[in-house]
Amino acid sequence: MRVCVVVTLKPGVLDAQGQAVLGGLRALGYRTVSQVRVGRYLELAVRDGTPRRDLEAMCARFLANPLIERWQIEVDDPRPARPRRRAVPEGRDRR
Amino acid sequence: MRVGVVVFPGSTCDRDCLQALRQVGAQAEEVWHTERDLRGLDAVILPGGFSYGDYLRAGAVAARCPVMEAVRSFARAGGAVLGICNGFQILLEAGLLPGAMVRNRCGRFVCRDVYVRVESVRTPVTWTLRSGQVLRLPVAHGEGCYIPPAGLDPRQVVFRYCDASGRLRPSANPNGSVAHIAGVCNAAGNVVGMMPHPERATDALLGSADGVPLLEGLRRLDSRSRLAAGGRGR
Numbered sequence: 001m002r003v004c005v006v007v008t009l010k011p012g013v014l015d016a017q018g019q020a021v022l023g024g025l026r027a028l029g030y031r032t033v034s035q036v037r038v039g040r041y042l043e044l045a046v047r048d049g050t051p052r053r054d055l056e057a058m059c060a061r062f063l064a065n066p067l068i069e070r071w072q073i074e075v076d077d078p079r080p081a082r083p084r085r086r087a088v089p090e091g092r093d094r095r
Numbered sequence: 096m097r098v099g100v101v102v103f104p105g106s107t108c109d110r111d112c113l114q115a116l117r118q119v120g121a122q123a124e125e126v127w128h129t130e131r132d133l134r135g136l137d138a139v140i141l142p143g144g145f146s147y148g149d150y151l152r153a154g155a156v157a158a159r160c161p162v163m164e165a166v167r168s169f170a171r172a173g174g175a176v177l178g179i180c181n182g183f184q185i186l187l188e189a190g191l192l193p194g195a196m197v198r199n200r201c202g203r204f205v206c207r208d209v210y211v212r213v214e215s216v217r218t219p220v221t222w223t224l225r226s227g228q229v230l231r232l233p234v235a236h237g238e239g240c241y242i243p244p245a246g247l248d249p250r251q252v253v254f255r256y257c258d259a260s261g262r263l264r265p266s267a268n269p270n271g272s273v274a275h276i277a278g279v280c281n282a283a284g285n286v287v288g289m290m291p292h293p294e295r296a297t298d299a300l301l302g303s304a305d306g307v308p309l310l311e312g313l314r315r316l317d318s319r320s321r322l323a324a325g326g327r328g329r
Contacts, residue, residue, distance in 0.1 A: 009197070012189060013197060013241065013242065014197060014198075014200060014271065015197075015198075016197070016198040016199060016200055016201070016202040016271075017198055017202070019121070019202065020202045039193060040151075053213040061157065062151075062159065063151070065152060065195050067194070067242065068195045068242055
């Protein structure tokens with residue numbers, strides 16, 4: 001499955017990069033922009049059915065720094081989130 | 096005194112550290128980032144540079160290298176650890192020191208000499224100095240704006256950016272660090288991180304020799320332990 005993670009600085013943490021980008025937009029004449037926050041976007045290919053808590057742990061332990069950053073996880077999982085109750089059809093899902 | 100200087104892919108100040116340590120009479124050797132055993136060393140330096148190209152966050156990837164598990168055990172056993180610049184960022188990312196770094200408030204890479212005031216003499220690098228002493232040291236970093244965790248014990252602040260006379264003027268803070276913090280230590284005091292480069296200030300010809308006493312502090316650690324054992328304390 002495909003997992004998209006967006007990491008941004010927490011509100012209140014100085015975003016010098018965002019301010020520089022805001023300055024650039026202003027210089028181009030875009031006066032309607034009042035704030036820019038620059039973040040990081042990561043796309044992960046992850047085995048189907050990987051539990052949400054593992055994804056959260058990846059963010060908390062490495063992909064983001066919880067002291068200054070927050071993150072959003074979006075999962076594009078073809079399989080249902082909970083384990084299936086019925087037996088898996090033969091010949092499928094063998095890893 | 097045997098001091099190990101860890102070499103990560105992208106370290107750039109490892110040679111400077113080795114050279115400076117040898118200059119003050121320490122036995123200095125390189126430690127590769129895949130090393131898992133630091134036995135025999137009396138102190139470890141994580142040098143400056145751009146480990147792993149600053150990918151993800153400065154120091155984030157290096158902090159998960161095999162050698163950092165060894166550094167963690169070394170620190171837990173009371174060994175002296177000094178992180179300089181990128182080495183400081185790595186110690187923060189590894190959770191061996193409190194806080195985090197973000198980009199400089201000015202948005203630019205800052206490369207110049209600054210003054211720092213010694214705030215704590217309870218560390219392996221500052222134990223020979225006096226509290227309040229002002230040092231002139233170079234900085235060179237893009238992400239050096241230090242954010243402390245809520246409730247950081249002020250006794251863990253080792254250096255603050257100041258002007259030549261030791262005052263905490265906003266203009267003396269090169270990166271916007273909270274409370275002018277330029278260096279911190281762990282609760283035990285044996286792990287120290289600092290943004291300025293003492294190894295680049297080892298001769299008046301280079302602009303300053305104020306880095307020498309810090310490295311000498313490391314080299315003379317054995318005499319510090321003898322002092323402590325003799326009941327003289329710190």
